[in-house]
Amino acid sequence: xxxxxxxxxxxxxxxxxxxxxxxxxxxxxxxxxxxxxxxxxxxxxxxxxxxxxxxxxxxxxxxxxxxxxxxxxxxxxxxxxxxxxxxxxxxxxxxxxxxxxxxxxxxxxxxxxxxxxxxxxxxxxxxxxxxxxxxxxxxxxxxxxxxxxxxxxxxxxxxxxxxxxxxxxxxxxxxxxxxxxxxxxxxxxxxxxxxxx
Amino acid sequence: xxxxxxxxxxxxxxxxxxxxxxxxxxxxxxxxxxxxxxxxxxxxxxxxxxxxxxxxxxxxxxxxxxxxxxxxxxxxxxxxxxxxxxxxxxxxxxxxxxxxxxxxxxxxxxxxxxxxxxxxxxxxx
Numbered sequence: 001x002x003x004x005x006x007x008x009x010x011x012x013x014x015x016x017x018x019x020x021x022x023x024x025x026x027x028x029x030x031x032x033x034x035x036x037x038x039x040x041x042x043x044x045x046x047x048x049x050x051x052x053x054x055x056x057x058x059x060x061x062x063x064x065x066x067x068x069x070x071x072x073x074x075x076x077x078x079x080x081x082x083x084x085x086x087x088x089x090x091x092x093x094x095x096x097x098x099x100x101x102x103x104x105x106x107x108x109x110x111x112x113x114x115x116x117x118x119x120x121x122x123x124x125x126x127x128x129x130x131x132x133x134x135x136x137x138x139x140x141x142x143x144x145x146x147x148x149x150x151x152x153x154x155x156x157x158x159x160x161x162x163x164x165x166x167x168x169x170x171x172x173x174x175x176x177x178x179x180x181x182x183x184x185x186x187x188x189x190x191x192x193x194x195x196x197x
Numbered sequence: 198x199x200x201x202x203x204x205x206x207x208x209x210x211x212x213x214x215x216x217x218x219x220x221x222x223x224x225x226x227x228x229x230x231x232x233x234x235x236x237x238x239x240x241x242x243x244x245x246x247x248x249x250x251x252x253x254x255x256x257x258x259x260x261x262x263x264x265x266x267x268x269x270x271x272x273x274x275x276x277x278x279x280x281x282x283x284x285x286x287x288x289x290x291x292x293x294x295x296x297x298x299x300x301x302x303x304x305x306x307x308x309x310x311x312x313x314x315x316x317x318x319x320x321x322x
Contacts, residue, residue: 069237132213
């Protein structure tokens with residue numbers, strides 16, 4: 001008589017955050033030793049978060065892709081200087097933010113070279129465009145790069161003030177202040193539209 | 198209504214912001230982006246390696262040029278000095294002809310004889 005198979009119970013459980021951190025540390029160490037596969041794994045793990053951070057800083061999706069690529073290149077070159085006892089994500093995202101800010105600066109320099117006189121934003125009647133999104137997009141261009149990054153990272157991506165501060169290399173209080181000013185500026189810029197609707 | 202009415206809890210604006218900043222949801226997009234990132238990193242590192250190879254040569258070029266210039270100067274100085282020496286020797290040989298050698302004088306003495314040699318020697322000097 002064949003023995004009946006014992007009912008299989010799923011032994012899989014979700015890894016805890018500390019287990020994830022240990023696994024990631026092992027991947028980072030392997031990448032530091034020159035493993036391309038390990039670095040690919042790090043790209044796979046962090047690319048979405050990295051994209052979200054740089055997208056908060058640059059103005060277009062295309063620039064965000066460029067900044068992510070540039071950020072990972074910088075990270076790969078600096079990998080041997082990373083201490084594995086530190087959180088890899090925080091280190092990587094700081095590099096990403098710098099890559100994005102650098103890209104924004106380069107874009108501004110290029111625009112200044114190409115356009116000797118400032119060209120005003122084309123006026124679009126909100127009633128005509130009929131979309132808050134378009135007006136919002138315009139309003140966001142009037143914020144500073146850092147204000148835009150802070151408001152998007154906080155309100156859209158759910159970063160805490162501390163995480164924003166560490167990523168952008170600013171004190172937590174400055175992140176709070178930037179958030180306050182960004183909201184006030186957006187309120188002001190969107191006031192007309194909102195009072196009409 | 199106060200000016201502080203807009204906050205992250207404002208659903209209309211937050212939704213508009215989310216829509217504006219929405220990351221692509223397609224899994225293929227992320228696989229593709231990952232591949233592009235890896236290719237970009239590989240290309241960037243290989244160009245860095247070639248740059249470093251060139252920069253190594255460029256670093257070598259400056260001291261190499263300085264050394265070559267120093268060598269050329271030293272060789273030129275040596276050449277000028279040796280030519281000056283040759284010219285001065287040539288003038289010296291014309292102005293001051295060399296005295297007869299002892300060997301030649303001895304030979305002549307043997308041919309002439311001891312007494313005659315003494316007279317010849319006194320006349321020539």
